[in-house]
Amino acid sequence: MLDLTRAMTFRRQANLIDGRWVGAAGAGTISVKNPASGEEIGTVPLAGKAETDAAIAAAHRAFPGWSALLASERAAKLFALADLIRTQAEALAELLTLEQGKPLAEAKGEVLGGAAYIQWFAEEAKRVYGDVIPSPFPARRILVTREPVGVVAAITPWNFPFSMLARKLGAALAAGCTIVAKPSELTPYSGLAWGVLAEKAGIPAGVVNIVTGDASAIGATMTDSALVRKVTFTGSTRVGKLLAEASARSMKRYSMELGGNAPFIVFDDADLDASVEGAMAAKYRNSGQTCICTNRFYVQNGVYDAFAAKLAEKVKALTVGPGFAAGTMQGPLINEAAITKVEALVHDATARGGKVLVGGKLHALGGNFYEPTLITRGTQKMRIAREEVFGPVSVLFPFETEEEAVEMANATEYGLASYFFTRDLARIFRVSAELKFGMVGINTGIITTEVAPFGGTKESGVGREGSKYGLDDYLDVKYLSIGGL
Ligand code: ADP
Numbered sequence: 001m002l003d004l005t006r007a008m009t010f011r012r013q014a015n016l017i018d019g020r021w022v023g024a025a026g027a028g029t030i031s032v033k034n035p036a037s038g039e040e041i042g043t044v045p046l047a048g049k050a051e052t053d054a055a056i057a058a059a060h061r062a063f064p065g066w067s068a069l070l071a072s073e074r075a076a077k078l079f080a081l082a083d084l085i086r087t088q089a090e091a092l093a094e095l096l097t098l099e100q101g102k103p104l105a106e107a108k109g110e111v112l113g114g115a116a117y118i119q120w121f122a123e124e125a126k127r128v129y130g131d132v133i134p135s136p137f138p139a140r141r142i143l144v145t146r147e148p149v150g151v152v153a154a155i156t157p158w159n160f161p162f163s164m165l166a167r168k169l170g171a172a173l174a175a176g177c178t179i180v181a182k183p184s185e186l187t188p189y190s191g192l193a194w195g196v197l198a199e200k201a202g203i204p205a206g207v208v209n210i211v212t213g214d215a216s217a218i219g220a221t222m223t224d225s226a227l228v229r230k231v232t233f234t235g236s237t238r239v240g241k242l243l244a245e246a247s248a249r250s251m252k253r254y255s256m257e258l259g260g261n262a263p264f265i266v267f268d269d270a271d272l273d274a275s276v277e278g279a280m281a282a283k284y285r286n287s288g289q290t291c292i293c294t295n296r297f298y299v300q301n302g303v304y305d306a307f308a309a310k311l312a313e314k315v316k317a318l319t320v321g322p323g324f325a326a327g328t329m330q331g332p333l334i335n336e337a338a339i340t341k342v343e344a345l346v347h348d349a350t351a352r353g354g355k356v357l358v359g360g361k362l363h364a365l366g367g368n369f370y371e372p373t374l375i376t377r378g379t380q381k382m383r384i385a386r387e388e389v390f391g392p393v394s395v396l397f398p399f400e401t402e403e404e405a406v407e408m409a410n411a412t413e414y415g416l417a418s419y420f421f422t423r424d425l426a427r428i429f430r431v432s433a434e435l436k437f438g439m440v441g442i443n444t445g446i447i448t449t450e451v452a453p454f455g456g457t458k459e460s461g462v463g464r465e466g467s468k469y470g471l472d473d474y475l476d477v478k479y480l481s482i483g484g485l
Contacts, residue, residue: 007095009091010088010091011042012193012196015051015212016208017058022051027048029045030045032188035331036101038368045211047214052221059178063177063178069176072125074176078173080201080202081122082115082116082118082119084201086115089112097324098323102286102287103323103328106323113448117166118169120467121171121471127468146475146476147476148177148474153228154231154232155182155218156181156183161184164234165190165191167450167454168181180211180228182219185215195209225250231247231254232463233254236258237259243256255463257291257455257460263296263408265299265431266303267405270443278419281446282441282445284315287392288392291416299399300398307396308374311394318372318392332370333370339362341390342391345384348383349383349384352381352382354382359393372392373393374396375393375395380411386412414460415458415459415460417440418437419440422443438464439454450467454466
């Protein structure tokens with residue numbers, strides 16, 4: 001039997017508002033299900049406008065105190081938070097696997113990745129530098145300082161329910177902002193766990209508030225509130241556009257990490273084994289449910305068959321099962337809607353001439369389990385050439401020339417991640433310059449790290465998370481013109 005005792009110490013079936021855990025006040029609850037079994041894990045409050053307003057007011061009251069701390073004092077709290085996450089990593093990973101489904105080892109990686117973001121921003125808190133600009137006027141000085149924007153509203157998705165909030169919380173708290181966060185209703189416990197962690201790390205009441213519930217009511221309250229000065233969102237392009245439009249009404253700043261449609265190009269001169277390894281990492285992690293997962297493989301004709309054969313071997317070797325089962329490499333998809341979408345895209349691909357090399361159907365385990373799938377003979381007419389699959393399905397599209405590959409890779413409204421494999425140095429620089437994406441993985445399938453700027457161009461959003469650039473989105477520039485000197 002699975003012992004979930006320690007995971008349950010982090011499960012809160014309430015919202016954190018102004019340092020108090022508040023249950024569902026008559027408004028009802030949301031049932032949270034384990035995607036591997038369909039069983040209910042618990043419930044969380046179905047909060048709406050009133051609770052969100054209360055959380056925003058609490059964050060607003062806490063802002064003067066938190067932003068006035070020395071940067072080193074805020075950093076100390078964040079270091080404590082990062083340490084706590086690392087010591088509680090097993091419990092947090094179990095809670096994450098329970099509600100999200102990913103293999104326990106991946107969940108632990110996500111939790112430790114979250115700690116790394118907090119640690120990074122703790123370090124950066126002390127480096128929020130300003131400027132002294134040479135004055136064009138006599139007896140005058142020009143200074144530039146950077147100040148926290150104020151109350152931040154954060155909305156996060158279900159695919160990385162722990163680390164997506166780490167990126168936002170870490171940057172906001174380091175900058176001196178206070179925050180109201182809304183995790184996904186599908187995976188709220190990893191979000192609410194941040195409330196438990198913040199309390200244990202001694203972060204004052206009201207600095208971190210977490211509400212769960214009616215997404216559109218909470219989102220609208222956040223965007224309509226004059227007290228909220230910034231909205232940070234990770235999720236679909238559709239919802240991102242709604243929130244950006246609504247934020248514009250009160251000229252709020254916003255950062256948007258939205259959908260992707262990552263190309264992965266394998267050139268004839270690539271190291272084939274390395275590209276297969278990169279392909280596995282960039283495609284099948286989290287069962288293909290990441291916004292930087294490869295959606296389209298473009299493989300040059302000279303290596304097409306060899307690459308397909310090697311990749312097929314690896315895909316066949318993926319062990320599918322519940323995230324807690326030993327040896328599981330791929331867990332379930334998040335819910336039935338995800339399965340329906342993957343099935344439709346695979347059906348469309350095969351109807352348009354795609355050849356299934358591996359998988360191609362529901363897994364024998366049933367429920368939300370889908371077979372890791374590999375399809376060859378991809379054509380640009382297939383829906384998967386344009387739509388984000390968000391599942392464990394690879395389609396290989398052949399190409400002849402570099403120009404053709406780049407053109408197909410760029411033929412999307414998205415611009416988040418892209419990947420290519422080649423051993424030609426000149427091509428590395430040429431193709432990197434031509435790809436219209438915010439991130440380019442060259443001879444690697446893994447690009448996420450807290451020290452680098454994560455984010456996209458085009459309809460994949462605006463703003464960057466992680467790295468020194470990640471803090472800028474939480475800071476306003478203030479210019480001081482000092483005369484009479
Ligand atoms: P996905 O398709 O990955 O679930 P969504 O954009 O629907 O992406 O969800 C990401 C986050 O956005 C979740 O926390 C969800 O609750 C939230 N969300 C969905 N609709 C809205 C909305 N109208 N306003 C604010 N947040 C929303």
